[in-house]
Amino acid sequence: MIEVDGVTKAYGSGKTRFLALDNVTVTIRKNEFFTLLGPSGCGKTTLLRVIAGFVDPTSGTVTMDGADLLKLPPYARPVNTVFQSYALFPHLTVRQNIAFGLEMLGKPRAEITQTVDEMMALVQMTKMADRQTGQISGGQQQRVALARALAPKPKVLLLDEPLSALDFKLRKDMQIELKRLQTETGITFIFVTHDQEEALTMSDRIAVMSAGAIRQIGSPRDIYDHPAERFVADFIGDTNFLPAEILSEADGVVQVRLGSGAEIAARPVEGAGRGAVTLAVRPEHATLGPEAGALLPGTLRNIVYFGTDTHYHVALDGGDSFVVRAQNQPDRASAVAEGDRVGITFPPGVGQVLRD
Amino acid sequence: MASSSGFDVRRQFGFTTIALACFVMLYLPVVLLVVYSFNAGTSVAIWEGFSLRWYRSAWENVQVQEATVRSLVLAFWASLISTSVAVMAALATTRTRPFKGYSAIFAMINQPLMVPEIVTAVALLIVFAAVKVWTGYTGLGYLVLAHSAFCIPFAYLPIRARLQGMDLSLEQAASDLYARPWQVFRRITLPQLWPGILAGAMLAFVISLDDVVITEFVKSAGQDTLPTYMLGQLRRVVTPEVNAISTVLLAISVTMVIAFFFVSRMRK
């Protein structure tokens, strides 16, 4: 539905030239909950602003249903934005803020009133309808910004960290509410966050960004289980990185040799080099056991109890370290102690070869 | 901070004396002027008791009446025109992409602040003289035009400051919500800009009310404003009537400037 093709945005020139977006290509599908995830300053907001029309890309194209979006001024794009800074109109009340888009579209009075009432109920702001926006809290402002952008029922809603100012409970509620809204209205959501958990729980697909470029696009499960690069594996969840050597590749499976000399099947990735590579293994995908017969022998350094699970920090014999995460059972203390010799095992196909 | 490093300009030798001298130089003449406007005698130097006779005399003086009305009409039109132009100029210099020649345009808008007033006055005199011969028109229009022109930077600066202080994302949010540029201006920019506009207009009003040099050069016969009337009077006999008029002008200016400060500090 929205096709971003080769979009680059450069700020400054000469020595201070800086790429806020670096050749970004991504297709966002209709009715999709699409998330841009990445650390602060990686260009998430810039990409949203290109789509909304506030930033002209240095090069590249953006089309919606085949039509060139870049030719249209912001007011002609069927896209609404929930701004990171809310950008509520300070001289208008909550109700007037939410009604603004509908008024600009020239909707009849009765329809405006009805839609605005629905929106205020949706974000639980009905009681504060006639307050000035300076007289409500940050979280309430965020909800008004959301209602204001939703009210004109755009084809695409751009949300720039819309939940970041909410407390934990309201945030969870709004996450569910947003997801429900998106499925019910069929509006395509492009959602920006730097909270990986929020991205994993809400999205249909996630694009992980870093330094102005998209590193990987995929479903939450794809991204989590099969990160393609060290950056993605590191940014989302905890990961162990192991040096490995590719021995052979066939039918989408590679055989690798680990530092300990053990050999195991792993997932390959497009574009990985031959020979020495890095293998990513999630802590909860590995198990701790006796040294004998394990893939990776080592010494147990630390046991950290987390309530739901326990983390075992192991110093591998090769010098690397490895964390194993095990689900806790009631009233069963762990059978190992710090300083014990232990072995780490994980099933074939669990390790993911990384690109870098 | 200055004081924590042991340096405080207020404790430097002679600071207080210099400061006091400056204040005395600035305000003593004004205070004397105001005091002698209430003098009962005809001297501007010898106090002969309190009286409002010079205020009454000024009030009843037909020439003063005419000059006052002319000054106010002139200041009204000059501030209206210069403020309208200043709003457009401020929008053009803050709400457009950076363009080539931006600094040049900025300097040109503020030109009246930098070019010696007497030069502008002479230039206007020459041009208007030619236009007068050509059209035969001798009305107040020349003064209105001249005042509007030199008031523009005074109206422009507070308006521009206000525009620069405004959150650009509000206007973006409005256009994101389908508002056309004109609607964005009407519904979002203008409601937040009006304290700046008011401040600019008041400043322009005071500046116009106050002007001598350009007015003196541009005015036709019988087009005295209050300041040029006073200047003319000073060449003859000086009576406290001039003090009385000055005091009233001073009162108007001070009121406007105080109002200007309040308005320009107003929040959304």
Ligand SMILES: Nc1ncnc2c1ncn2[C@@H]1O[C@H](COP(=O)(O)OP(=O)(O)OP(=O)(O)O)[C@@H](O)[C@H]1O
């Ligand atoms: N107008 C500008 N001029 C120069 N650099 C800019 C401009 N706008 C953004 N940048 C830079 O572009 C980069 C990307 O900014 P952007 O706002 O897209 O980050 P972000 O991913 O949204 O970060 P955050 O999570 O902190 O909101 C940043 O390094 C920022 O400093």
Ligand SMILES: [Mg+2]
């Ligand atoms: Mg951002």
